[in-house]
Amino acid sequence: MSFAEIWLLAVSLAIDCFTVSVTSGIILHRIRWGIFLKMAFFFGLFQAAMPLIGWAGASSFNHLIEAYDHWIAFGLLAFLGIRMIRSHFREDEEQCCFDPTRLSVILTLAIATSIDALAVGISFAFTGFNTLASLSYPLWAIGIASFVISVTGSIIGVFFGKRFNLRMELFGGLVLIGIGVKILIEHLLQNH
Known part of the structure; x- marks a missing residue:
C-alpha cells in the first residue's frame, strides 16, 4: 500500500467516528475538552487495535470473525441508537439514556464504530503485511486519523448545536x- 492509500484508508475508517462525534458534540452543546479527548482517544485506540487483532487472528479465526462482525456492529449501534431515540421522547432530560460523557457509552461506541477496522486487519494479512513492523505505520495512521477527525467532529457538533439550538x-x-x-448491508452484499 502506498502512503496515500494508507491515509485514505485511515480517513475512511474514521468517518463513522466523525459522525458519532458530531452527534455527541451537538448533544453536549458546549466544548468539553476532557470528554472530547477521551472519546477521540478511545476511537483512535480501537480503530488502530482492531486491525491488529484482525491481522493477528486472520489465519486461524478468519471464518469466525467475518461471519459475525457486521451483526455485532449493527447490534451495538442499533442498541445505542434506540436508547438515544427513547431519550428524545422523554419529558425529563435527567432521564436521558444516551450520555456521551459516560465511559461505558464511549467504549461501546468505540467498539461498534471500529468493527469494520477488524475486517481491514484481516485484509492486511493477505495483502503483504507479513510482520508487525510492516503493520505499524498503517496502525498509527488509522489511530491518528480517527483521533483528529473525532475531535474535529465534536467541535463541529458543538458549533451546530449552539448555532441552531438543536436537541439531537x-x-x-x-x-x-x-x-x-x-x-450490515455492506457485509451482506459483499458475501453475495
Whole structure:
C-alpha cells in the first residue's frame, strides 16, 4: 500500500467516528475538552487495535470473525441508537439514556464504530503485511486519523448545536442505527 492509500484508508475508517462525534458534540452543546479527548482517544485506540487483532487472528479465526462482525456492529449501534431515540421522547432530560460523557457509552461506541477496522486487519494479512513492523505505520495512521477527525467532529457538533439550538437525540439515534444498517448491508452484499 502506498502512503496515500494508507491515509485514505485511515480517513475512511474514521468517518463513522466523525459522525458519532458530531452527534455527541451537538448533544453536549458546549466544548468539553476532557470528554472530547477521551472519546477521540478511545476511537483512535480501537480503530488502530482492531486491525491488529484482525491481522493477528486472520489465519486461524478468519471464518469466525467475518461471519459475525457486521451483526455485532449493527447490534451495538442499533442498541445505542434506540436508547438515544427513547431519550428524545422523554419529558425529563435527567432521564436521558444516551450520555456521551459516560465511559461505558464511549467504549461501546468505540467498539461498534471500529468493527469494520477488524475486517481491514484481516485484509492486511493477505495483502503483504507479513510482520508487525510492516503493520505499524498503517496502525498509527488509522489511530491518528480517527483521533483528529473525532475531535474535529465534536467541535463541529458543538458549533451546530449552539448555532441552531438543536436537541439531537432523535437525529443521533437515527444516525447510529443508519451506520449499523450500512455496515450490515455492506457485509451482506459483499458475501453475495
